[in-house]
Amino acid sequence: MSDIENLQQIASQVRRDIVRMVHGVKSGHPGGSLGCADFLTALYFEIMDHDPTNFKMNGKNEDVFILSNGHISPVFYSVLARNGYFDISELGTFRKLHTRLQGHPSVAENTPGIRIASGSLGQGLSVSIGIAEAKELDNDNKLVYVLMGDGELEEGQVWEAAMYAAAKKVDNLIAVVDLNGKQIDGPTEDVLSLGDLKAKWLAFGWVVLEMDGHDMNAILRTMKEAKDRSRLGKPVMVLMKTEMGMGVDFMMGTHKWHGNAPNDEQLKNALSQLTETLGDY
Amino acid sequence: MKDIKVLDHKDTRSGFGAGLHELGKINQNVVALCADLIGSLKMDAFVKDFPERFFQIGIAEANMIGIAAGLAIGGKIPFTGTFANFSTGRVYDQIRQAVAYSNKNVKICASHAGVTLGEDGATHQILEDIGLMKMLPNLTVINPCDYNQTKAATIAIADYVGPVYLRFGRPSVPNFTEADQKFEIGKALMINEGADVSIFATGHLVWQAIEAGHQLAAMGIVAEIINIHTIKPLDEEAILKSVAKTKCVVSAEEHMRNGGLGDSIAQLLARKLPTPMEMVAVNDQFGQSGTPTELLTAYGLDANNIIEAVKTVIARK
Numbered sequence: 001m002s003d004i005e006n007l008q009q010i011a012s013q014v015r016r017d018i019v020r021m022v023h024g025v026k027s028g029h030p031g032g033s034l035g036c037a038d039f040l041t042a043l044y045f046e047i048m049d050h051d052p053t054n055f056k057m058n059g060k061n062e063d064v065f066i067l068s069n070g071h072i073s074p075v076f077y078s079v080l081a082r083n084g085y086f087d088i089s090e091l092g093t094f095r096k097l098h099t100r101l102q103g104h105p106s107v108a109e110n111t112p113g114i115r116i117a118s119g120s121l122g123q124g125l126s127v128s129i130g131i132a133e134a135k136e137l138d139n140d141n142k143l144v145y146v147l148m149g150d151g152e153l154e155e156g157q158v159w160e161a162a163m164y165a166a167a168k169k170v171d172n173l174i175a176v177v178d179l180n181g182k183q184i185d186g187p188t189e190d191v192l193s194l195g196d197l198k199a200k201w202l203a204f205g206w207v208v209l210e211m212d213g214h215d216m217n218a219i220l221r222t223m224k225e226a227k228d229r230s231r232l233g234k235p236v237m238v239l240m241k242t243e244m245g246m247g248v249d250f251m252m253g254t255h256k257w258h259g260n261a262p263n264d265e266q267l268k269n270a271l272s273q274l275t276e277t278l279g280d281y
Numbered sequence: 282m283k284d285i286k287v288l289d290h291k292d293t294r295s296g297f298g299a300g301l302h303e304l305g306k307i308n309q310n311v312v313a314l315c316a317d318l319i320g321s322l323k324m325d326a327f328v329k330d331f332p333e334r335f336f337q338i339g340i341a342e343a344n345m346i347g348i349a350a351g352l353a354i355g356g357k358i359p360f361t362g363t364f365a366n367f368s369t370g371r372v373y374d375q376i377r378q379a380v381a382y383s384n385k386n387v388k389i390c391a392s393h394a395g396v397t398l399g400e401d402g403a404t405h406q407i408l409e410d411i412g413l414m415k416m417l418p419n420l421t422v423i424n425p426c427d428y429n430q431t432k433a434a435t436i437a438i439a440d441y442v443g444p445v446y447l448r449f450g451r452p453s454v455p456n457f458t459e460a461d462q463k464f465e466i467g468k469a470l471m472i473n474e475g476a477d478v479s480i481f482a483t484g485h486l487v488w489q490a491i492e493a494g495h496q497l498a499a500m501g502i503v504a505e506i507i508n509i510h511t512i513k514p515l516d517e518e519a520i521l522k523s524v525a526k527t528k529c530v531v532s533a534e535e536h537m538r539n540g541g542l543g544d545s546i547a548q549l550l551a552r553k554l555p556t557p558m559e560m561v562a563v564n565d566q567f568g569q570s571g572t573p574t575e576l577l578t579a580y581g582l583d584a585n586n587i588i589e590a591v592k593t594v595i596a597r598k
Contacts, residue, residue, distance in 0.1 A: 058356040107383050115354050117383045120374050126344045127379055130351015130359075133336065137312070137357065157375070160341035164348070168336075 003046070004216045010082060011041040011216075012276035015247045017078035017091055019270045020280065022261040025095040028103070031257035032149060033075035035180045035213065035242035039147070040079045042219045047227075049142060052084035055112035063142045064131055066116060068124020069149035069178065070104040071259070076114075077101050081281070085113035088281040122155025124148060125175060129165055132173045143230055147176045151183030154192050159204075165235040166205030173235045174226045175206075178213065180244040182255035197239060206237045213242035248273055282498035283473045285491055291428035291456045293449035293485075294392040298323025299428075300435025301360060301390075305331040308358065308439055314349055315362045316342045321451075322362035322392050346372045346387070350379035353386045358439050364398075365391035365448060366407035369414060380444045381417040388438050389414075390447045394424075395535035396563070396580055397485055397573035398451040406568035412540015414446040415513045421466060422513040424448040424534075424542075426487035428456040430510060433464035441466055448484065450535075452573040455488050469516035475503035478591050479523040482533040483509045483542045486561065486582060490533050493587035504591060512542050517549055524550065529594040530558040533587050535577075538562040557597035559590035 001009070014037045022028035044050075048063040056062075067076050074094065081088045086100070093099040100109040104119030116127050128146035135142060152158065165173060177197070185191050194200075201208045207229050211222035226236045244258070245251030248270040251262075262270055304311040305327050313327050314336040328335045336352075338345040342363055349359040361368065368391035369376070380387045396406050415422045421443060425431040431449045438445045458470075472487070473494055482490035487508045494504045505523050509516065524530055530550065532543030543560035550556050563580050577583045 057354060059354070060356070064354075116350060116385075117378050120378045123343075123347050123375060123379050126347020126375075127351040127354070129344075130348035130353070131355050132351070133348065134352050134355020134357050137334070138355070157341075157343040157347065160339075160344035161347065164338065164341065164344055167339075 007041055007045060007216050009276045009278065010045060011037045012274050013278040014041055014075060014078045014082060016271060016274045016277060016280055018074040019248065019262060019267055021074045021078070021091055021094040023267040024092060026261045027095055028074055028261060029071040029259050030074065030261065031182070031244040031251055031255070032069065032072040032178065032180060034246050034248060034251060035244045036072055036075050036147065036178055037247065038216060039176065039213050039219055039240060040075055042216060042223065043145060044079050044083045046220060047223045048145065052113070055085060057115060059115065059131065060138065061140055061142060064115065064144045066124045066128045066131070066144070066146045067105060068118055068146055069121060069152050070118030073101070073103065073105050076105060080113040086111065091281045121149070121152040122157040125158055125161035128173055128175070129161055129170050132170050135172055143227065144173050145176065146173070147178060150177055150179045150181065150188055150194060151191070153177065153194055162201065162204045162206070169233050170235050171231050171233050174230060174238065175235065176238045176240050178242055179239055180242045182244045182258065184255065184258050186255055201237045205234060207234045208237045208239065210239045213240040214246055282494050282503070285457050285472070287455040287457050289456050290453045292451060292453050293425060293428055293431040294451060295323045296428035296431030297390055297392065297435050297447070297449055298326060300432040302326040302330065303436055304439050305334065310356065310358045311360065311439055312336065312352055312357045313360045313362065314338055314345050316340055316345050316367065318363050321364070322390070324362055342367045342372045343375050346375035347379055349387045350383060350385045358386055358388065360388045360390050362390050362392070364405060365394035365410045366405055369410040370407060373413060377417060381419045384419050385444060386442050388445045388447060392449055393451045394448045395450060395485065396568040396576040397535060399573050399576065400570045402570040403567040408537040408563050408568060409540055410448065411512055411536050411542065412544070415540070415545065419444055420513065421445045421511070423466065423511050424484040425510045426484055426508055427454060427458055429460050429462060430458045430464065433462045434510065437464035437466060450485055454485055457488070467511045467514045467516055469519035470508040470510065472506040472508055473504065475505035476526055477502045478504050478529050478531060478595055479527040480504050480506045480531045480533060480587065480591070481509050481520065481542065481546055482506065483512060485535050486533040489577070489582065489584045490587055492584035493591065496584065496588055497591055502591065502595070509542055512545055515545050515549065520546060520549060521554055524554055524556050528556060529598050530556055531561060531587060531590045531594055532558070533561040535582055536562055538564050557594050559594040561586050561590050
């Protein structure tokens with residue numbers, strides 16, 4: 001099996017985990033989670049230099065990832081578990097009383113792999129800048145990655161952080177925006193159009209790359225380019241086109257699966273479309 | 282009433298600036314962030330001597346709190362500096378999620394608290410910041426009384442692991458606590474022992490309480506005056522011990538009655554030792570322009586108001 005096929009197989013299992021997790025508690029956010037499954041699989045299994053078996057909060061001398069759009073916690077938890085941060089059996093506790101896998105990521109339970117709470121949107125880019133600045137002070141040459149949703153860019157704090165990162169040359173930072181074009185109330189275009197995002201980030205002084213978030217080759221190629229263009233005086237933005245609900249046909253092309261869980265029949269249908277598996281939790 | 286010697290007159294924010302500069306020298310992990318108010322926060326010396334550990338954020342307080350949380354993740358001890366209003370209400374959700382809930386070792390240092398910032402008026406005079414901060418789990422809330430104590434508190438919080446809200450002010454006020462004192466978080470300080478009434482004061486109003494204490498002594502009332510520099514965690518033991526003796530209480534603070542020190546003490550006494558109590562605090566109003574002294578009087582926060590509250594509460598015994 002090629003590396004790409006291997007990553008695709010993991011991503012398929014991650015998608016199975018996502019629909020099973022949200023089905024299990026009849027709540028959670030499958031749409032955006034499915035859309036980011038390919039990217040986060042590639043990031044954790046291929047792109048980042050990190051140690052899942054020995055989680056250190058300070059992330060010294062390893063690459064660090066921050067999930068800013070915390071509602072896609074199912075994909076985050078699945079990738080962390082599949083990557084070895086904690087046992088996959090724990091995925092079955094998602095959103096249940098006393099779980100370490102809270103509805104939105106939290107550090108109060110000391111869950112390995114999570115460094116900051118997120119869910120209230122717009123904060124992750126600022127936090128990532130802080131981690132990047134700490135690395136700079138420590139002469140740690142590893143990178144900080146952050147994922148944001150596109151609807152999240154409606155939050156003003158994102159643009160405070162965007163301005164800061166470019167002005168202060170925070171160049172050990174790679175931000176990715178999940179451009180699925182959808183948010184809770186409908187298409188982003190209708191709710192609050194983001195306008196020309198590429199032009200906006202360029203105008204803020206960032207390096208801007210674009211990629212298809214479902215083409216594993218493109219993800220690896222573009223993220224390598226992002227890495228190559230880091231440490232050259234500018235922060236790097238990757239605008240990632242995705243399809244909300246990717247991999248489950250009835251969840252695609254609509255914002256209705258942003259925060260809804262499938263019923264028993266829908267789960268069966270979804271799993272029948274995600275045939276590649278490493279073994280369910 | 283004990284004679285309390287005034288060493289000099291200084292602003293508490295300069296105590297913060299001096300403490301931060303000292304920390305720069307002794308603790309390599311201490312970093313500082315400011316949202317375009319270096320001069321007002323007296324952070325100049327730190328900026329000059331430790332430029333690589335200083336982050337000028339610009340007028341973007343939300344971003345500042347997020348960056349501070351990130352620096353804390355990376356093992357640094359970030360001190361953020363801006364006015365109390367912009368340190369709390371403006372960034373409440375950022376503090377709530379990224380600092381308090383995430384339990385990050387961020388020190389939120391807030392100047393120009395209360396009405397005594399003076400002429401700038403109500404947009405800048407926050408009177409609800411103690412309440413906002415003390416309601417957040419994990420947060421420690423400290424309001425020192427003078428320059429020396431603010432300096433000592435600034436240095437002490439670097440050694441405590443966890444989020445802290447440190448509140449201080451703009452005007453020049455009597456500096457009367459010991460230079461180079463050891464500051465212990467959560468430890469109430471006895472200023473004057475007495476048996477007739479317990480006066481629990483915080484921040485600038487500790488000095489007003491001392492002035493009240495002298496005048497009360499002349500009237501034959503011996504007040505027990507205790508400086509509560511840490512509102513959370515509250516020194517419950519010291520408060521209960523004093524109240525058991527005096528059997529009546531006055532709290533004094535440059536803050537709203539809702540959510541302030543008096544509110545915390547009243548909750549404690551209601552649960553453990555119900556006692557007549559009066560509160561010298563602002564009652565559900567915004568501030569306004571004026572000199573610090575005028576404003577303390579206009580909002581019922583000066584020594585005379587404390588004396589009146591003492592007379593009222595003694596009559597209720």
